[in-house]
Structures are given as C-alpha cells and as structure tokens.
Amino acid sequence: MQDRDRLDGRRALVTGGSRGTGKAVVRRLREMGADVWTTARTMPAGYELPDRFIQADTSTIDGVKTIAARIAEEGPLNILVHVTGGSSTPPGGFTAASDEHWLAELDLNLLGAVRLDRALLPAMVEAGAGAVVHVTSIQGQMPLHDATLPYASAKGALRTYSKGLANELAPRGIRVNTVSPGGIETEGYDDFVDRLAGGNDVTPEQAKQMIFDSLGGVPLGRFATTEEVADLIGFLVSDRASSILGAEYVIDGGTTPTT
Template sequence: MSTTDRDRLDGRRALVTGGSKGAGKAIAARLRELGADVYVTARSMPEGYEFPDRFIAADTSTSEGTDLVARRMTDSGGVGILVHNVGGSSTPPGGFAVVTDQQWLTEVNLNFLGAVRLDRALLPAMVGSGSGVVVHVTSIQHEMPLYEATLPYAAAKAALRTYSKGLANEVGPRGVRVNAVSPGGIQTEGYEGFVDRVADGKGLTRDEAKQDILDWLGGVPLGQFARTDEIADLVGFLVSDRASAIMGAEYVIDGGTVPTT
C-alpha cells in the first residue's frame, strides 16, 4: 500500500456533527479532499451550502435530533467514519452559583449525550462489519476547567473523554477504532462569541477579554490558538489507514497550553 493510499478515504462514508462552521466545516472539507463521501449535520444549513443533499438539519443535543440523523445515515447505508465535533458553551459568566439546572442540562446534552446517542445508533453497524473509525472532539478543559463561564462545558467534555476511552476498549477488539482530539483555543466564530460574552459580563473591552481568557489558561506558549485547518489535518490523519494502530488515544492540540504535571 502506497503512502498516498494510506491517506485516502475513497469509498468511505463519513458524518461530521457540527460541521457547518468553524473546526467542523474544516474537518468536513478535509475529509472530502481525501475522498470521503461526507455528510454534515448542524441545526441549520448555511445559505448557499455547496452540498445540500449531504446536509442534515438537526439539533443533536436532543433525542429527536439524533434519531433523525441516525435514520438518515442508516437509510444512506450507514457510516464508516463518525466525527463528533459539535459542542460549545452558552453559560453566562459568574461562576458555579449562577448556573441553573437547565443550563447544566443544556451543556451536557450538547457536549456529551448527543455523541452517546449517535454512537448507540450508528456503531452497531460498524461493529457488525468489523470496521469503522470514531473521533470524539473533546477539550483541554477536561484537564484545565475554566470556572468563570464554562464549567458545565468542561465537565461535559470530561465525561466525553472518559466515555470515549471506555468505548474504545469495548469496540476496538471488534474492528472499530475510537480516539479523542482535545483542542485548546481555536480561532473560530464561536471563540469570538465567547470573547463577547466575557467582555459584556465583566465590563471589559474585547482586547481585555481576550487577554483575560489567555490569563485563565495560564498563557499559550505557541502564542496563538490553533487554526481550524490544523484541527482538520489531525482528524484526517486519525481516520485514515495511516493511523490504523492508534486506538483509545487522546491527541492534544493546544499550542502547549496544558502544562506537564
């Protein structure tokens, strides 16, 4: 098998959740470049979307949304590559005391249970065929939780990381590889929205809010957050045959943010 063949994903059907913007959009584009037949799901299809027949409008933080996506993918013949990229935080600043039960449930459903439900629906077919790859996009916040405005997000991503490792141990012997990618800060529209929330909540300018975020993280040695295409390149590698011996692993891509302990 040539080097090129080991990178290619020709003939494989992929699903990327949260694939309409940011890192998810970049991941979907990268998998297409490598030859995969890529389906994307998000809450709404962007205007002028290039692949409308490969887009599933659904809210995967709900049971109804994951059921819809699972039915669509099953009707299309199932998936061989599943990338759980969807995630985010809408928690207001203020620390643990201001977070309501509903906000906790919102974050857990979006960042953890959506992936659990889709895996439960789609992985049995992978196991039955003896092949498949799953990537859970978690966060360095499972290791470095930021309490001011994203504690529920951090806790949900910690749950996803633990679940991902256990799932890998279960399905790996049956031919399905499961790995996790844990980004630090990413240069996305979502990050810019988070900056706005911190600025508004703390009465800061946007530049001050960005510095505040870097201070929470203890600094980023690389000096900048990762680009979306860098996240996509890592995922493209992990779902390829080049990574055929990698299973149950976590790849941190954070510019050196997480310190050695």
C-alpha cells in the first residue's frame, strides 16, 4: 500500500468492536497500521489485545465517562469510528414500541455517539486534525415500520447530527462523514431475523424474504459483508479521503432507490 493508504502512528477508537462490523473495522484499521482501541459491553473471551479494550456501555452516561477517561490517559485520538448500534424493539408496529424501547434505541444509536463526540473531539480539535465516521443506516431513509421504527428514527437523527457536526468542525481540521449500510450479514442481523420469524410465526428464510421484500429488493442479490463496510471506513479515515467531509456513503447493494 502507498503512504496515503497507511495509518501508521495514528490512534483510533472503534465503538462496538467486539463483533460484526465493528470487529471487521478494528481488524482493517490495524492492518493499515493504526493503534486501535475498541469498546463494547463485554470483552470477548481470549481477546487478542486486552490492553486495547475498554469494557463499557456507550448507551449510558457512565459508560461514556469510562471510555473518555481511559482514552484521555493516552492522549488525543486521530480517528474515531462509531459502529455501535442495534435494535431490540419487538415486532408489531408502532404501538408495540414503548417509551422504554424508544429511549433505549435513542441512547444506543444516537446519544452514545453524541456524548462520546462531546467528550473526545475537543482534544482532536486542539490537535488540529482528525477523522470521524458515524455508522448510520439506510433505515434513516427507508424505515422498516414493523420492528425497527425507533432504531430507524435514531439513525436518521444521527445522520442529521453528523452533517451539522461536519460543517462545524471542518474549519478546525476534523473530517466527519457517515457510512449508511443496508443489510449486513452479522450476528445482529441473524438475531433480528430470528426475532422477526418468531413474532410472525414464519421460518428464518421466510423472515429474510420479508426483509428483502420490505426493502423493495436488493439489486445486487445479497447483503454486504462486514469486510466490505470496513474497507469503506478504512478509506474514509485515510489520507486518500482528505478532501471528503460531510458526505454520506451508502453501501447497500443498490437497495436505496436512485433518481
């Protein structure tokens, strides 16, 4: 790889890095040479770099404080990637989503990123350079109403927040971009399929087809892999993307209709 592809000497934090897309992003940034920290609620058994793992829940105020305090001990970040997200709202439409479901989804998918940015970005601004990526979702534009309306709403808000943040921080040397995946083959996706299947009394394969149908189909014929999403994020935090900011990159196999 050429120098502009490398991240040697840069410190990164990836939230939700214990599995799925976050795990793939951690691996990709390390391959590019970065010193990568990650955080999640639970450290996986046998995690290869336990000194680079911060056990914390980004959906809570105390969890964000724990992460910020540990990172502050090492100095400012160069790269911050928010991958943490998910949905636990039961199927059944908008009436099935209680206040507790809404608040949980907002804390996990929106406010965790907002709080962590507020805690960590001032040091990045003081250093005068850095790259931030927020992982949102095409559900911000194509919400699935049956079970993930709170999730979709939170991700839509994260998209709006990211665009405003990009405008504010660009003159200070910080690039903020968003990556909006469609379906991704992860453990979280498998959990959602099982939940949808159970709630509708169908098989997992039928539940997957329901998801495809609700999206209007996926022209590529498959969902993205975690490695493909990680490659895109690796590009966005590299010097090859040095003039890209305030952008939203959709990686969905053509799911989102174009005009």
